[in-house]
Structure formats: structure tokens, C-alpha cells
Amino acid sequence: MKVTIDNNSGYCFGVEFAIQMAEDEMELADNLYCLGDIVHNDMEVKRLYSKGLRIISRDELQTLKNCKVLIRAHGEPPETYQIALKNNIELIDASCPVVLKLQNRVKHAYDKMKEQHGQVVIYGKKGHAEVIGLTGQTREEAVVVMEDNDLEQIDFSRPITLFSQTTKSTKGFYDLKKKIEERIVAQKGQLEVLDFKANDSICRQVSNREPQLSRFSKEHDVIIFVSGKKSSNGRALFGVCKSENNRSYFIENEQMLESGWFEDCMSVGICGATSTPMWLMEQVANHIKHKY
Incomplete structure (x- = not known):
């Protein structure tokens, strides 16, 4: 049985940059605080914990003073920077450049929509770290849409500017775009230029x-997809694998492998999300080679 790791899988630039910044900082200090999981992968979080990275919540951030806190690749809302300034916290800002650019675009769109009595809509998961950073640019007024039911929050009689969380599915974004256009036409009888602007802000690395x-x-x-369960990107990419190969399986680590998956199997492909470390995919591959 041949086992192959997908060379295109693994960390995107933003995640790799954030982890490198964290490791560089921890070489100079015993520990470093990080606002939320640095990456949606429990195995990597545990590895970095052993090096001194301590995960904190937003509530805990408000109680800290005179320390260093890492901002992960997902980015943060303006409120976080205000708290840091007030509490004399030095921020190690590892926000992904793609996310920072999107935050700026959302802020400008929000200002423009306020003038036109319009609304900003974000295709993404409510409560996701990146989405929190994006809605923060709109004073929490942006409408976050994930499922069809969420469309009921939008006023289709007013102008709409649509953006996407950078790690969402391209197909999902364009499906949503079409549904919004259909709702506008149903309400107004036609779709005018000023009614709707859709911005495909999905990261091309994704x-x-x-x-x-x-x-x-x-x-x-057989496809073994390695990812943390919290990863939005992981779920989207696993869906791609499953649609092409029904013998695709989602695991967090090698302990979740099942022998029955490999019956009558000559070739196994190992792949993962943008938040999956290469060392973990290699660990899974080695386990399959030695046990199955």
C-alpha cells in the first residue's frame, strides 16, 4: 500500500507566520499569552503550550497588565487594541496581511453604507475569530450570514455590500450571492447597480x-483528511474530498484511524486544512505505514 502526503496541504502563510512569531517570542521569555487558540488544531496548541504559549480569553485580556499578548492570524477588532493601550499590554501582532486588508475594506464599505442607509453582510460563521474582527470594523452592525435562515436578517429594500470570511468555500459564497440577488429582484422587481455589491474576499491560498x-x-x-474539528477551513476542504471520493475520512490524529478503512486499498492520500501542521500529517502517514 502506497501512502502519499499532499504537498499543497498544511499551513497557509498567515498561520505559519503567526506560529513563527510565537516561537521567536518564546525564545526570549518563559511564556507568552495568546488571545484565543493560535490555530484551530488541538495537537499544535498542545505542542506550543509545552513551549510556554498560554491561551487566554477576551475576558481574561481585560484583567492583564504590563505583559505581552500575541494576536493570531485571524485578526482582532478595534476594541482589543484599545484594551491593550489602556492596560499597557504589548501586542505581538501576527494578523494575516490578507485579513488586515479585508478589515480595512469592510471599514470603508461600512462608512459608505452608512451614508447610503445600506448594510454590510459578511458570509461567515458567527463567533469565529476572524468574523469578530470583521464585525468590529462595523461597530457590530454587520449582518453575519451562514445558512439560508440567516438571510431573514437582511433588509433587501436597502443597499447591500457583501464580503466573505477569507476561509469560506468559494462555491458557498457564489451560491449566497445568487440568493441575495434573487431576493432583491423579488422585492424590487429588478436588480440595479446600486442595490448590491459582492466582494469575493476569500483567500486564494485557500x-x-x-x-x-x-x-x-x-x-x-482512500483519503485521510487531518484537521482540528474547530477549523472552518477544514470542514470546507474535507467536503471537497468527500464529494470526489466517498472513502474520505476526517481525523484529528492517528488515534482516530480505523483498520476497516484500508481494506482492498492500494493507495492512501493524506491531506489537511490550512491549520494542519505538516508534522501531524507525517505522523499519521507513518502510523498507517507501520500498522496497516
């Missing part, structure tokens, strides 16, 4: 992985 994973999934009898 969206480009979809066709790559689609090809990879077809090339192997």
Missing part, C-alpha cells in the same frame, strides 16, 4: 486548494 484537493482525492483509493 480557494486554490479546492481544485488541487479535488484532483488529489481522485488519485487515491
